[in-house]
Amino acid sequence: MENSGHQLRCTGCGRVSEQRELKADFRCPDCGDLYEVVYPSWSAGFAAAEEKKPNASALRWLWKERCSSNEEADQSGVWRFRELLHILRDEKNIVSLREGNTPLYSLRRTARSTGIAKLYAKHQGMNPTGSFKDTGMTAALSVAYELGYEWVACASTGNTSAAMAAYAARAGMRSLVLIPQGKIAWGKLSQAIDYGALTIQLRTDFDGCVRVLAEIVRRAPVYLLNSVNPYRLEGQKTPALEIAEALEWEVPDHVIVPGGNLANSSALGKAFLEMKHLGLTARLPKISVIQAEGANPLYRAMRENGGEALYPVEAHTRASAIRIGNPASWKKAVRVIRETGGWCEQASEAEIALAKAEIGEEGIGCEPASAVTLAGLKKLVREGKVQSQETVVLLLTGHTLKDSDYTIAYHRGDLLRPDEVGALRTEIEVTRRNAVEMDASADLVLRELERAKER
């Protein structure tokens, strides 16, 4: 079979394409919209085209069994679910770094403060390169490898370039990162460089980089791994499978995700819809998307026109991973929010910072973009949209090490302006722990310990 049982279908006009046509920019030639992966055989009942025709119970058992295997594909938290990722012709082309299988932590302290007893964090920052991008990258890069590409490329200065460079290196392939000059976050780029990527600063802005990249993938055999690549979303489905599995195939009432480029909400929504369709689960969770106030185009679209039209904004937030004013996957995200009955909320800079500190106090470090989920949950609880007896999963997308400057700035008191703190002042003071300075005296240190106990 040419494409291993899947098709690419335009989310705008429904045009169906075969994989090989799409080596350029992954946009529909008819309407310009994005593609998604679909599995035609599933419409006639799952795995009609398969020889073994496994049913839902058999799949659940098989996926768990693979956790005890020493095989590389089985040890991946993405590829052990490969029956729902029919995107390769041959499993030997899997390029893996042992991604996925991330922890679902119960949040005990935050459960008390929010009044949600069954509150969990699914920590995608525990992936090999420290962000959720790895689950999507193992999928899309394996496709590139199977198609015989030597080079892959993206325009990014953050988590995407790190993941792409790592998987390309793992496959023995080469990677190209285009960056707008002067906008380099060296800390975030350090990983891509460490993994051997060729990083080129262009004298232009981000959109200029995207334009140059589009020309490059048309003219040279370079495979595009920006978020328009539909195979990335197939890999990013798997956290949903892991969540359901960890909860014994009872889906949570709510899954709350950060909203930047909106690929996460799209991928998780697709996964929960497919699981229900295949009889793996009985119902859908409500999927809600939380944006930063300064980068809230979806929030505005939902509020102003019910998600019919999205107007790009100039994005400003210290949560750099969701600093996106023109999200690629917004239509997919709107569909997921509608189909699951979720909401879109926004959080202020102070709410994000406080939420990150609260998650940290659970012993769980995340980058600021991840913490919008807790900030958003608090609002949904106040608005009565999330009830105290419901089960809630927050999706954390990046590791705290991805942005240590942010953590330090918060705890030294340099992050927030007085006007940003507002009513949260007292709570923020409690979570902030400055490094205290004193003479080397046990008496003084013991006195400080006593003081800390009162906090």
Add this chain to the structure above:
Amino acid sequence: MENSGHQLRCTGCGRVSEQRELKADFRCPDCGDLYEVVYPSWSAGFAAAEEKKPNASALRWLWKERCSSNEEADQSGVWRFRELLHILRDEKNIVSLREGNTPLYSLRRTARSTGIAKLYAKHQGMNPTGSFKDTGMTAALSVAYELGYEWVACASTGNTSAAMAAYAARAGMRSLVLIPQGKIAWGKLSQAIDYGALTIQLRTDFDGCVRVLAEIVRRAPVYLLNSVNPYRLEGQKTPALEIAEALEWEVPDHVIVPGGNLANSSALGKAFLEMKHLGLTARLPKISVIQAEGANPLYRAMRENGGEALYPVEAHTRASAIRIGNPASWKKAVRVIRETGGWCEQASEAEIALAKAEIGEEGIGCEPASAVTLAGLKKLVREGKVQSQETVVLLLTGHTLKDSDYTIAYHRGDLLRPDEVGALRTEIEVTRRNAVEMDASADLVLRELERAKER
């Protein structure tokens, strides 16, 4: 049983103590040496004191089965081996962040360049806080929790404080980090602060901090989690079990570890000795320790007096995690090198930097201290101590995100002075990839791609 079947025995004079006596500084009151955990029942055959008396095959099966369990203790790569960590009275006191179960990567490219076909990297930087310290911290902090402490403490500015703070927060306990003033590496401390630790800068040096800490744990109910704590080594045994399990219980011929405070070599050696004693494995690997040239007290001791006496050095290396001039566990490490037939080697700053870049080009990011293992392997191969048909495992101790400044400095050409580079100049130029700058033109980028292909 008071202490769940284990004893603490002084590694110097053999004095045996019960746990409760040791709440102060974990030094033998008779001879001042360190303690280690021993299991008296094992000397009369494993688990003589157990009801079920599992044998080696049953243990292997049980540990694999737990990989498919949803129980918190089973999902930990430390506690799923709890039959070899009899340090708690009650399993409900386990404090876990889903540590361990780290990947054993095959190093394909480096296998070719070193001529070692069966070359692996065990990546302990994939633990929850990004370093190997988590495996030891889950063990020792669980003991502190079981003993009822509210506060734990250490003197550290690096990976130890991050791990301690995370596990303390997870347990709902409080943590204290003492730091010498002016020696703060904010990047490394950011995690401890994020996890809610109280960090106090003292107007003294590191030894001064250790002295104040010793007084604090004598005077107040604060549990000491510096590396002298013998329970940390029990947790740090488990990567050895994972390595053996991944290789189907055939131990590798060589395990190569970075040498800083020397707890790693001690713990892994203990694990391999115990596994052989219990019939889980048939033989021992040679365990070799690699130090940085500028922080090489063990290397000198082995060379100058066969490891009989260690003279502290003033440590200088950019590999900060092994920048230790007076390693606490040096006697244990000497014993392990002797008993397993391994060696101690050293690596220059340029060799470390090059090795880190080579590991990065495999898609595997580590902090510089981890890369001494590859630099050391190259020397052991050249000296004929490691043969091409042998199986070699390098222990990587920290994630590349722990020290992104190092990566950037290397790839920008700012890290090494010309006199440090020496004969490695050409190799270093090949692994260094500077960020190229150019106008936003696809023609120019495509030309750069062609140039990169030739490298």
